[in-house]
Amino acid sequence: MTKKIIGIIISKNKYLEHDEILNVMTSDALISILAKGVMKLESKNRSNISLCSLVEFEILIKYSSESFFLLKKATLLSSLPPINKLNSHKIETIIRIFKKIRDHNKDIFDICSSIVSDFEGVNFFKNQSYLISMILDINGEGLSFSSCVLCGTNQDLHSFDVYQGGILCKNHSKSKTPILLLKSFYHLGQSLDHYISITSPETNKQIFNILSRLLF
Numbered sequence: 731m732t733k734k735i736i737g738i739i740i741s742k743n744k745y746l747e748h749d750e751i752l753n754v755m756t757s758d759a760l761i762s763i764l765a766k767g768v769m770k771l772e773s774k775n776r777s778n779i780s781l782c783s784l785v786e787f788e789i790l791i792k793y794s795s796e797s798f799f800l801l802k803k804a805t806l807l808s809s810l811p812p813i814n815k816l817n818s819h820k821i822e823t824i825i826r827i828f829k830k831i832r833d834h835n836k837d838i839f840d841i842c843s844s845i846v847s848d849f850e851g852v853n854f855f856k857n858q859s860y861l862i863s864m865i866l867d868i869n870g871e872g873l874s875f876s877s878c879v880l881c882g883t884n885q886d887l888h889s890f891d892v893y894q895g896g897i898l899c900k901n902h903s904k905s906k907t908p909i910l911l912l913k914s915f916y917h918l919g920q921s922l923d924h925y926i927s928i929t930s931p932e933t934n935k936q937i938f939n940i941l942s943r944l945l946f
């Protein structure tokens with residue numbers, strides 16, 4: 731019996747002579763899929779399982795002797811462009827971020843899928859920052875974006891201090907965060923659409939740098 735699932739290939743390991751084990755993020759788990767024969771040139775699945783691709787996998791579900799599923803067919807839905815000098819840092823960063831996800835859910839999976847499908851898109855870097863904030867949250871290192879970390883008020887928000895755990899009100903702030911940066915942090919706690927609409931590319935870059943230092 732087979733079933734179809736959609737997932738993103740996070741990493742791969744060579745297995746035996748011609749096989750690979752694919753570590754795949756789905757909307758609710760990280761699973762391992764044994765892809766037999768994919769190292770052979772004539773393999774039909776070979777070109778559809780590159781790293782970070784969004785793939786529809788047809789898997790055999792009765793293959794329980796090992797802790798992985800067996801791949802029957804891989805259909806490529808979306809993939810990153812081939813790696814080159816210009817995009818290698820961007821691609822490596824995505825892979826590093828994806829590997830930090832310790833728990834899986836549909837929201838995380840949806841944004842990871844957007845990142846893969848929209849690699850050249852205008853919102854790519856904002857999606858990436860938003861994803862990091864979600865990963866920190868799900869990994870138990872979440873920051874407070876909407877109310878003061880120390881007293882819980884959402885009035886007179888004044889600064890953002892990553893070491894204190896997020897946003898601070900005027901009474902608890904030691905310094906002032908520039909208003910545009912503060913606003914964008916606030917909207918990270920609202921929704922991706924809010925964050926995208928309010929944040930400039932420059933502010934997003936600052937936020938990405940701050941959040942990624944926490945993640946890595």
Ligand SMILES: [Zn+2]
Binds near residue numbers: 881883898899900
């Ligand atoms: Zn406070």
